[in-house]
Amino acid sequence: MMRWLTGIDLRARSNGALEMSAWLREHSPASAELGALHIVEQHARVSVRDDVLDTVVGSAEAALARTSDQQPGGSPFSTARVVIADFAEDALAQAAMSVDALVVGRIAPRAGISPVRLGRVARRLLRRLPAPVMVVPPDVVRSTIGAGPIVLATDLGPRSVSAGQLARQFASDIGRRLVVVHVTPATDEPLFGAASSLALAEPRHSAADIEAWIVANEIGPATPQLLEGDAVERLLAAARTHGAPVVVCGSRRLTTVERIFSSSVGVELARRADCGVLVVP
Numbered sequence: 001m002m003r004w005l006t007g008i009d010l011r012a013r014s015n016g017a018l019e020m021s022a023w024l025r026e027h028s029p030a031s032a033e034l035g036a037l038h039i040v041e042q043h044a045r046v047s048v049r050d051d052v053l054d055t056v057v058g059s060a061e062a063a064l065a066r067t068s069d070q071q072p073g074g075s076p077f078s079t080a081r082v083v084i085a086d087f088a089e090d091a092l093a094q095a096a097m098s099v100d101a102l103v104v105g106r107i108a109p110r111a112g113i114s115p116v117r118l119g120r121v122a123r124r125l126l127r128r129l130p131a132p133v134m135v136v137p138p139d140v141v142r143s144t145i146g147a148g149p150i151v152l153a154t155d156l157g158p159r160s161v162s163a164g165q166l167a168r169q170f171a172s173d174i175g176r177r178l179v180v181v182h183v184t185p186a187t188d189e190p191l192f193g194a195a196s197s198l199a200l201a202e203p204r205h206s207a208a209d210i211e212a213w214i215v216a217n218e219i220g221p222a223t224p225q226l227l228e229g230d231a232v233e234r235l236l237a238a239a240r241t242h243g244a245p246v247v248v249c250g251s252r253r254l255t256t257v258e259r260i261f262s263s264s265v266g267v268e269l270a271r272r273a274d275c276g277v278l279v280v281p
Contacts, residue, residue, distance in 0.1 A: 003033040006077070007092045007104040010063050011040060011059045013119065016140035017105040018071060022277050023245070024103075025076035026173040036080040037095055038064045039088040072142075077230040079233055089124040096131035101166075101278065109139040110274040117271040126267050129251055129281035132166060133215040135270035146275055148243030149177035152222070153235050153265065154250070156205055156213045163250035163280035164169055170248065170278070181238050182210050183231040232268045239275055246276040 006015045017080055038060055060082045068075035087090035092193045096102055102227065106122050108114035118126070125133045152167040154160040164180070171178040184204045210224035227234040239247050249266045266279040 001029050001032040001223050002101060003035075003099040004101055004103055005035045005037055005092075005095055005099040006040050006063060007088065007121065008036050008274075009088070009105075009121075010060070011206065012066060013105045013107050013138045014067075015105070016136040016138045018067065018076075018143040019140050020103055020134070020145070022071045022073065022076040024174075025161075025248075026073075029173060032173060035099070036064065036068060036077040036102050037092065038080075038082045039091045040082060040084045041088060042084055051229060056148075073122050084143045086205050089121045089128070092125060093130035093149040094104075095127055099131060100170075101132040101136045102130075103136060103199070103276075106270065108137065108271070118227045118267075120272070123167050124247060126251075126270060126279055129279065131191060132278055132280040134246065134276045134278040137274065140276070146239075146245040147244035148245070149179045149223070149245045150174075151235070151239050151242055151244040151271070152178060152180045152219070152249070153247060154180055154182050154213065154230075160250040161205045161217045163248050164217055165215075165279070166280050167248035169244070169267050170224070172230045174245075176245070178219070179225055179242060179244075180219065180222045181212055181225045181235060182230065183227045183234045183258060185231050191279055231265050232272070235265070235269060236273060239273060244275055246278055247273060248280065251279050251281055 004016050004024060008017065014032060019253055030148055040060055064080050064082060064242055068077050068080050083091050092102055104122050106117060107119040108117035119142055122135050123211060150171040167178055207224055207226045210226060212219045214222050214224060226240060235247065247269055249269060251264060251266050270279060271275040
């Protein structure tokens with residue numbers, strides 16, 4: 001059974017992560033582990049005496065307990081603790097060594113325009129991926145989380161295998177079907193220019209290729225789905241159509257230079273999706 005850790009910063013941006021955690025508690029076996037972690041960042045304690053810092057940590061612990069207990073049905077967490085660290089993402093990365101996946105909130109809501117969509121902690125965790133990281137919009141509500149299958153996005157390559165295996169375990173844990181979606185380039189791509197070069201660099205697969213990949217990597221039972229067009233747009237639409245509670249995908253692990261010229265599908269999904277997006281290293 002999966003072990004989850006939710007990073008909570010005690011502001012509204014964590015509401016969606018809290019709601020998702022409560023949903024996970026409701027739908028996971030009793031043996032599944034869910035913990036919560038709030039970080040008091042070290043740079044906030046400059047010139048603060050140790051006794052004052054103890055008061056700050058004590059207040060944070062009380063706020064964390066209060067926030068967790070205010071969830072309908074009580075706290076979803078078996079453990080909830082506060083730690084001190086230079087940066088929240090560093091503490092979460094360290095804690096990730098003892099869990100199967102992290103849950104964090106993003107800044108941007110599901111609808112509307114926001115100049116900042118992920119926020120520092122979610123953005124840096126997605127770059128480092130010390131463990132699978134689920135990013136959740138701040139306005140997700142437990143009662144409206146999708147009742148459909150888990151959607152796995154795959155490029156049918158080796159970097160999607162670990163994501164597929166985790167998606168299979170996750171779907172089994174919560175009693176949901178698994179739909180494996182591959183998006184192939186549109187057949188009407190122009191035969192010239194940058195778009196053509198990009199399209200020709202990526203092979204066009206068939207539904208049979210998806211089925212073969214599922215079998216070869218022991219991802220099933222799963223339903224294959226072949227879509228055509230822009231990968232991010234089609235995956236976002238597929239998640240909405242299926243009523244998926246979570247989309248799972250692998251990571252391209254782009255370097256800093258590569259991120260200047262292109263973005264990861266997983267990061268784009270995490271920035272824009274209406275549901276949770278679990279990005280797997």
